[in-house]
Amino acid sequence: MAKPNSGLELDAILAQLGPFGRYNLVNYAFLLFPVYLAGIFGSIYVFEAPDINYRCHVSECAHLENTSWVTNAIPLVKEELSKCTRYQMARDEYSYTNDTMCVAEDFRNKTVPCKKFDYSEEEYSIVKDFDLGCQDMKRTLVGTIHNAGLFVSLPLTGIISDRFGRRTALSIASLMNGIFGILRSFSINYEMFMAFEFLETAMGAGAYSTAFVLAMELVGPKGRVFGNTIINVLYVFGVMTLSGLSWYLQDWRQLLRIVYSPALLVFSYLWILNESVRWLLSKGRTDEAVAILNKAAKMNNVELSEELLSPLYHKVPLEQKEEVVADKESSTFIKVVKSSIIRQRLVVCSFLWITCTFVYYGLSINSVSLAGNKYLNFMLVGFVEIPANFACFLVLDRFGRKRTLITTYVLSACLCISLSFLPKGQKWLSLVIYLSGKFSITVAYSSVYIYVSEVFPTNVRQSLLAVCSSLGRVGSTLAPLTQLLAQPTIFFGSLALAASVLVFTLPETINCPLPDTIEEAEQLSKRKVQQEEP
Numbered sequence: 001m002a003k004p005n006s007g008l009e010l011d012a013i014l015a016q017l018g019p020f021g022r023y024n025l026v027n028y029a030f031l032l033f034p035v036y037l038a039g040i041f042g043s044i045y046v047f048e049a050p051d052i053n054y055r056c057h058v059s060e061c062a063h064l065e066n067t068s069w070v071t072n073a074i075p076l077v078k079e080e081l082s083k084c085t086r087y088q089m090a091r092d093e094y095s096y097t098n099d100t101m102c103v104a105e106d107f108r109n110k111t112v113p114c115k116k117f118d119y120s121e122e123e124y125s126i127v128k129d130f131d132l133g134c135q136d137m138k139r140t141l142v143g144t145i146h147n148a149g150l151f152v153s154l155p156l157t158g159i160i161s162d163r164f165g166r167r168t169a170l171s172i173a174s175l176m177n178g179i180f181g182i183l184r185s186f187s188i189n190y191e192m193f194m195a196f197e198f199l200e201t202a203m204g205a206g207a208y209s210t211a212f213v214l215a216m217e218l219v220g221p222k223g224r225v226f227g228n229t230i231i232n233v234l235y236v237f238g239v240m241t242l243s244g245l246s247w248y249l250q251d252w253r254q255l256l257r258i259v260y261s262p263a264l265l266v267f268s269y270l271w272i273l274n275e276s277v278r279w280l281l282s283k284g285r286t287d288e289a290v291a292i293l294n295k296a297a298k299m300n301n302v303e304l305s306e307e308l309l310s311p312l313y314h315k316v317p318l319e320q321k322e323e324v325v326a327d328k329e330s331s332t333f334i335k336v337v338k339s340s341i342i343r344q345r346l347v348v349c350s351f352l353w354i355t356c357t358f359v360y361y362g363l364s365i366n367s368v369s370l371a372g373n374k375y376l377n378f379m380l381v382g383f384v385e386i387p388a389n390f391a392c393f394l395v396l397d398r399f400g401r402k403r404t405l406i407t408t409y410v411l412s413a414c415l416c417i418s419l420s421f422l423p424k425g426q427k428w429l430s431l432v433i434y435l436s437g438k439f440s441i442t443v444a445y446s447s448v449y450i451y452v453s454e455v456f457p458t459n460v461r462q463s464l465l466a467v468c469s470s471l472g473r474v475g476s477t478l479a480p481l482t483q484l485l486a487q488p489t490i491f492f493g494s495l496a497l498a499a500s501v502l503v504f505t506l507p508e509t510i511n512c513p514l515p516d517t518i519e520e521a522e523q524l525s526k527r528k529v530q531q532e533e534p
Helices: 006-017 022-041 136-148 150-163 166-184 190-204 208-218 221-249 252-272 277-281 286-299 307-313 318-329 332-338 340-369 375-384 385-399 400-421 427-453 458-484 488-505 520-532
Strands: 054-055 087-088 105-113 117-119
Touching: 006 277, 006 286, 006 307, 022 166, 022 190, 022 208, 022 221, 022 252, 022 286, 105 318, 117 307, 136 150, 136 190, 136 458, 150 166, 150 190, 150 208, 150 458, 166 190, 166 208, 166 252, 208 221, 208 277, 208 427, 208 458, 221 252, 221 375, 221 427, 252 458, 277 286, 277 458, 307 332, 340 375, 340 400, 340 427, 375 385, 375 427, 385 400, 385 427, 400 427, 400 488, 427 458, 427 488, 458 488
Parallel strands: none
Antiparallel strands: 054 117, 087 105
16 A cells, blocks of 8 residues: 655645635744854855954064155055065164164165064954964855865765654754854864864854754645745845944944844744644654644645644555555655656756855955945845845746756856956946846755755755755855955856856756655656657
């Protein structure tokens, strides 16, 4: 006797409940709070370790109140004082007297590396606090270590989520965010700071992906794209809040304490947030799932018929129950390896994710190097994601997932590559193309998130989404290092072109119910093949 598709039955129940009734709105509101915080946490390293103004400390001249001597002691590089070199003194021993003026004759026309630095009093960064002058690798490594923690957190949170529940995983991850984020603000040296930078993401960065999966499982097929759009908009508000707070506070330690404290409140979700009904059904906890559905129906003023609920209680013979138990206990990754379709899909989706994170974070991080106010630039590059997410909402259900992904990847590639060939001095044109590139990759990134949640089955969805996301963090881990490159946009464009080609190998999932088993997920590809046959 075949087991009925509880996923299809659940989608029918969710359709009757309505995509955004009172129950959905209340639960979405709870989920949007950690999403908003994730928007702040995801790029906070940009304002923890920004490059600031500093120059060599010239001890021989530091006692002079007049700074006219600076150009005598420090060479100019591109019409600006060098940060890392100074002129050597003409004498080995220098007299510290009030008569000393540090004139040009006091220095040789030979540069030497700086041993000590004078930092701007108006700017705040770990560069200043931990004396990282002229150590750009250490500075950019902060972002790399931050994103490297995702290789641990996403699989770990995925396992906890699929085994113990979405609510538990979200609450624990957010608690870890708050604890390690606040502890990081008390760092007394670079090594302590980097350790907590890694631990914060390694233990807590899975909060966003868990909230996303919970939100996607809360609504039916028709509500996924709109729900995804709302999630992404709140994430962007978090990004913009980060830039605004950093601009206002000008103190990275105070910034960390303010933004990470609210994450501790999310731990209360263990008691106030409802568990995913779809996850409960996949674990055979039907009574709990039905109780939540009845609660949702009451809040939405909808009456659920017994015809809809009764299939959820379908009795399975004892021998089939034993097979189901054994199947649940077997390794998720062994199941994936046995399915060539899922295995190929996992590899392709991981590459799509790598491309999105590399280009998305690369453009965001490098925006602070554009001409003008770095806080406004970062805010503007973040703001362009709002119309991009609404554009995603409009095109995904109209043109499908595949065509949207292919188009946006190709467009992003063309825009990024063209930036490298623009003549110098085209400030406004460069800004328009830069923002357009961020717009297109944001549409692709939003599409990938919802697409990956649709091609994998419920019992392993969070784990496989975590695999794609964690492997995809190769891109976000390397993105901070692109600040050291002369033309990073060429790399962005090349990856985007490769990703557009790989999308052709994936199935279309528009208006398809979420698959609950690996067999149902495989049918997405087979169904597509059958549709294409004459």
